Amino acid sequence: MSGLAAAPTGAPPTETRLMTYLEAISDALRQEMRRDETVFCLGEDIGAFGGAFKVTDEFVEEFGADRCLDAPLAENAIIGTAVGAAVEGLRPVCEMQFADFIACGFDQLVNVAAKLHYRQGIAVPMVVRLPSGGGFSGGPFHSQNPEAWFLQTPGLKVVTPATAADAKGLLVSAIRDPNPVCYLEHKGLYRHVKDEVPEGEYAIPLGKARIARAGGELTVIAYGSSVHLALRAAEELEEDIEVLDLRSLCPLDHEAVLDSVRKTGKALVAHEATRSCGVGAEVAALITEHAFEDLDAPVRRLTAPDVPIPFSPPLEQATLPQLEDMKEACSALLAY
Amino acid sequence: METTDASVVARGRVRELADAALTREDRASLFRFMVMMRTSEERALTLYKQGKVPGSFYDGRGQEAISVGAAFVLRPEDRTCILHRDLGAHLVRGVTPDRYLANYMGRATGVTGGKDGNMHFGDRRLGAVGMVSMLPDMALVATGMALAFKMRREARVAMTFFGEGSTANGQWHEAMNFAGIHRLPVVFVLENNRFAYSTPNELEFAVDPVERAHSYGFAGVTVDGNDVEDVFEAAREAVDLARAGGGPTLIECQTMRMHGHGAHDDMRYVPSELHAEWERRDPINRYAERLTSDYGFSSGEVEEVRSEVRSYVDECAAKALASPMPDPELAATGVFAEEFEALGDGHAPWSQVSHGHNGNGATPVSRRAA
Numbered sequence: 001m002s003g004l005a006a007a008p009t010g011a012p013p014t015e016t017r018l019m020t021y022l023e024a025i026s027d028a029l030r031q032e033m034r035r036d037e038t039v040f041c042l043g044e045d046i047g048a049f050g051g052a053f054k055v056t057d058e059f060v061e062e063f064g065a066d067r068c069l070d071a072p073l074a075e076n077a078i079i080g081t082a083v084g085a086a087v088e089g090l091r092p093v094c095e096m097q098f099a100d101f102i103a104c105g106f107d108q109l110v111n112v113a114a115k116l117h118y119r120q121g122i123a124v125p126m127v128v129r130l131p132s133g134g135g136f137s138g139g140p141f142h143s144q145n146p147e148a149w150f151l152q153t154p155g156l157k158v159v160t161p162a163t164a165a166d167a168k169g170l171l172v173s174a175i176r177d178p179n180p181v182c183y184l185e186h187k188g189l190y191r192h193v194k195d196e197v198p199e200g201e202y203a204i205p206l207g208k209a210r211i212a213r214a215g216g217e218l219t220v221i222a223y224g225s226s227v228h229l230a231l232r233a234a235e236e237l238e239e240d241i242e243v244l245d246l247r248s249l250c251p252l253d254h255e256a257v258l259d260s261v262r263k264t265g266k267a268l269v270a271h272e273a274t275r276s277c278g279v280g281a282e283v284a285a286l287i288t289e290h291a292f293e294d295l296d297a298p299v300r301r302l303t304a305p306d307v308p309i310p311f312s313p314p315l316e317q318a319t320l321p322q323l324e325d326m327k328e329a330c331s332a333l334l335a336y
Numbered sequence: 337m338e339t340t341d342a343s344v345v346a347r348g349r350v351r352e353l354a355d356a357a358l359t360r361e362d363r364a365s366l367f368r369f370m371v372m373m374r375t376s377e378e379r380a381l382t383l384y385k386q387g388k389v390p391g392s393f394y395d396g397r398g399q400e401a402i403s404v405g406a407a408f409v410l411r412p413e414d415r416t417c418i419l420h421r422d423l424g425a426h427l428v429r430g431v432t433p434d435r436y437l438a439n440y441m442g443r444a445t446g447v448t449g450g451k452d453g454n455m456h457f458g459d460r461r462l463g464a465v466g467m468v469s470m471l472p473d474m475a476l477v478a479t480g481m482a483l484a485f486k487m488r489r490e491a492r493v494a495m496t497f498f499g500e501g502s503t504a505n506g507q508w509h510e511a512m513n514f515a516g517i518h519r520l521p522v523v524f525v526l527e528n529n530r531f532a533y534s535t536p537n538e539l540e541f542a543v544d545p546v547e548r549a550h551s552y553g554f555a556g557v558t559v560d561g562n563d564v565e566d567v568f569e570a571a572r573e574a575v576d577l578a579r580a581g582g583g584p585t586l587i588e589c590q591t592m593r594m595h596g597h598g599a600h601d602d603m604r605y606v607p608s609e610l611h612a613e614w615e616r617r618d619p620i621n622r623y624a625e626r627l628t629s630d631y632g633f634s635s636g637e638v639e640e641v642r643s644e645v646r647s648y649v650d651e652c653a654a655k656a657l658a659s660p661m662p663d664p665e666l667a668a669t670g671v672f673a674e675e676f677e678a679l680g681d682g683h684a685p686w687s688q689v690s691h692g693h694n695g696n697g698a699t700p701v702s703r704r705a706a
Contacts, residue, residue: 072517076507087480087679120452
């Protein structure tokens with residue numbers, strides 16, 4: 001029952017179906033659980049209740065309670081037992097009820113899961129699903145975007161799908177990967193994003209960015225919810241803006257970032273997470289180190305400020321980047 | 337630890353059970369592994385004092401009976417998470433002292449190839465997942481391995497070790513609770529060595545942690561951690577129970593950490609009379625006496641084990657000292673796995689396992705209902 005890490009399949013899918021981002025996550029999980037009996041889900045309220053967001057709705061009926069296991073309210077137990085099951089050849093997919101709660105399981109993730117292969121040569125094939133992001137008055141403990149926490153931990157892969165098709169393709173690859181993968185699924189996209197998703201086996205390699213919109217005057221480098229903000233801004237501004245969806249933050253597709261910026265000469269890095277030492281800082285450093293001479297303007301960032309996500313709608317909207325903020329940031333760089 | 341009438345009766349029963357399970361060869365083997373642990377650690381401490389060990393030094397002096405006695409019960413396909421006072425368990429499972437010494441010295445031939453130091457190792461080819469410094473994280477990892485065994489309906493057991501200091505951390509509760517809920521085949525070996533670094537039992541807990549086992553839905557037993565056959569017998573019962581689907585057991589081994597937390601620790605906080613009292617209960621000397629008084633070994637035979645191990649560890653030390661330091665280029669490698677590779681099996685020297693008998697009295701490799 002071990003060693004089932006099949007290579008992501010590259011065969012072009014023939015059929016697609018219109019799905020929400022949420023349905024695509026469920027579809028990926030269900031497909032992998034049908035394909036590989038070592039895959040199982042572990043998390044709080046994921047069994048009979050189907051999960052706080054219903055990602056595993058009716059999984060218990062199909063796969064049984066053992067493979068859609070309701071965990072006690074103990075995040076270190078979820079991550080730690082998943083590590084043990086993974087090194088024994090299972091492929092656990094852990095659900096944090098909210099990404100914020102990974103703080104309670106952080107020790108097992110960063111000290112045990114992330115370092116086992118480097119220290120001992122032991123592969124830990126597991127996925128941690130992290131419903132992240134704000135915009136719905138979740139407050140400081142149900143709205144965070146904690147990706148930078150993981151990116152400071154060598155040994156963790158980090159993926160951040162923006163579309164339903166990517167939500168499926170990246171989750172399938174994450175499950176098949178022999179390493180711990182943090183899969184950040186933005187809650188604001190769950191039911192608002194809907195696109196054509198390939199049916200059947202569909203895997204997208206980790207570490208490959210995607211040009212979401214081609215353009216020649218400015219590159220907006222984004223991931224997750226910010227991709228949609230950038231696309232809307234580009235449409236409404238009717239400007240020649242390229243939107244690069246990173247898809248995966250570790251591994252980071254350096255080549256795609258540099259290729260696009262060398263073409264446009266201007267870069268805005270956009271994310272909903274806080275500013276300092278975030279992905280924006282990393283990508284800006286990458287560009288200035290390797291494409292400095294191709295730049296026609298300083299690299300800029302559009303991010304949340306360095307504050308917790310507040311609860312009240314006017315406060316939250318003042319914190320999270322809005323469409324108008326994106327349009328202003330793009331216009332300013334285009335005019336530079 | 338006081339010798340009450342009840343414990344004398346219990347000890348008599350343990351002796352009878354162990355008599356049925358252990359051959360003369362097994363007893364020599366238990367003694368040899370304890371001596372090998374002590375001798376290897378003494379040699380490592382010397383290397384540390386000679387400046388050949390980077391970083392720090394930790395040993396399990398006085399606790400040899402626990403890791404040797406408990407690990408001796410295991411079958412090859414069982415799995416371990418072994419902690420820093422438990423070199424004996426590594427030796428029983430097949431790690432040789434040269435690889436242990438090389439690991440301490442940061443050599444390429446150490447178990448981790450220089451990636452991690454001192455006792456932070458486990459040989460994946462021998463079914464061990466190496467410890468991290470955060471305690472008791474490995475209790476959850478062992479619980480997860482046991483979850484995999486149960487889900488696959490395999491008659492296998494995970495065994496993990498930790499000190500009483502670990503029982504103060506919330507993850508200990510999370511592990512006990514999870515293992516109890518699912519009645520997982522995991523054996524928790526608690527080494528109460530009286531101090532968490534310098535903090536004594538009375539500042540660690542109001543109630544002895546073994547008392548908590550019941551509240552998690554499984555049994556907790558206390559044994560004399562300086563009596564290798566006492567530990568063996570308790571581990572045998574616990575492993576039997578786990579393998580048969582009866583769930584976890586918490587075994588508290590009463591002992592004493594006879595060295596400081598690390599070589600830098602002068603143990604000024606330990607009353608000298610307490611130390612002297614436990615010196616009289618030294619697990620290796622006590623077992624040597626019992627081998628001659630109860631089990632028909634001559635003092636010459638006992639001494640021969642000691643001298644044979646000394647020579648062997650000498651050879652191992654020479655081999656470790658002759659081994660190269662790792663290539664600096666390797667520092668940047670191995671962060672990510674390219675593919676999954678299953679853990680290997682450990683050695684299982686107990687005669688009832690190694691001779692093909694079914695040591696634990698259950699049907700061999702029985703597949704039990706989840």
